[in-house]
Amino acid sequence: MDFQRLERLHWWLLRLLLVTLLALIAVVGLGIYQGRLTRTMVSERLGRLFAAPDTVKPYVALIAGHRGFDTGAMCADGLMEVMITEDVTDRAAQLLETAGIKVQVLDEYDSALEGLQADALVSVHVDSCVPLSGYKVASPEQSVLPEQDARLRSCLEDRYGEETGMRIHANTETSDMFGYHAFQRIADSTPAAIIEIGFLGGDRELLVDHADVAARGVAAGVVCYLNATWATPPSP
Numbered sequence: 140m141d142f143q144r145l146e147r148l149h150w151w152l153l154r155l156l157l158v159t160l161l162a163l164i165a166v167v168g169l170g171i172y173q174g175r176l177t178r179t180m181v182s183e184r185l186g187r188l189f190a191a192p193d194t195v196k197p198y199v200a201l202i203a204g205h206r207g208f209d210t211g212a213m214c215a216d217g218l219m220e221v222m223i224t225e226d227v228t229d230r231a232a233q234l235l236e237t238a239g240i241k242v243q244v245l246d247e248y249d250s251a252l253e254g255l256q257a258d259a260l261v262s263v264h265v266d267s268c269v270p271l272s273g274y275k276v277a278s279p280e281q282s283v284l285p286e287q288d289a290r291l292r293s294c295l296e297d298r299y300g301e302e303t304g305m306r307i308h309a310n311t312e313t314s315d316m317f318g319y320h321a322f323q324r325i326a327d328s329t330p331a332a333i334i335e336i337g338f339l340g341g342d343r344e345l346l347v348d349h350a351d352v353a354a355r356g357v358a359a360g361v362v363c364y365l366n367a368t369w370a371t372p373p374s375p
């Protein structure tokens with residue numbers, strides 16, 4: 140290739156780069172203008188793009204079911220669902236942080252849920268005071284990320300059962316779970332699940348006296364999911 144042709148090629152490549160850059164700026168600008176992108180989202184994404192891979196931690200949000208809103212289920216002796224969800228999510232968050240994961244515990248109707256971008260969102264609830272035992276996990280009904288959602292769900296199902304020795308309370312997931320309000324509010328790119336970690340009735344001993352075991356189950360489910368999907372997996 141002679142020098143002139145090389146120079147022309149160089150010139151074309153420069154132009155191409157410039158046009159791509161302008162198109163990118165236009166797309167991002169339009170996104171911000173239409174409200175689909177916020178400045179924080181743009182800077183977060185740019186941060187991720189340029190950060191060294193091992194300095195980027197996975198980010199997980201946990202919802203302490205009912206916190207900041209109501210008590211959830213309440214038993215005759217005054218035991219409230221929210222007491223358990225708060226305790227278990229706080230403990231699970233500590234375990235996840237120890238494993239090198241960035242965690243935030245959110246209220247039931249936390250404003251941070253609006254467009255939330257995370258590597259996973261898990262909402263923790265407890266079933267009613269009836270003398271039954273078992274846990275259950277549900278994914279969003281209309282999933283944009285069916286594969287990730289299914290994996291998060293199966294990780295939670297497997298690991299929670301392993302850690303607690305509890306059984307799945309099968310086929311009693313309600314529309315409250317599938318159509319959970321937070322599923323509609325978070326960003327499409329955030330995989331999510333809701334787990335009912337047992338019954339205030341039949342599982343009370345584990346939930347009240349061994350909340351650390353329940354927390355381990357939730358945390359292990361999240362770590363299982365991140366290990367399967369995250370480029371540099373957190374240590375278990």
Ligand SMILES: [Zn+2]
Nearest residue numbers: 204211264265
């Ligand atoms: Zn609940």
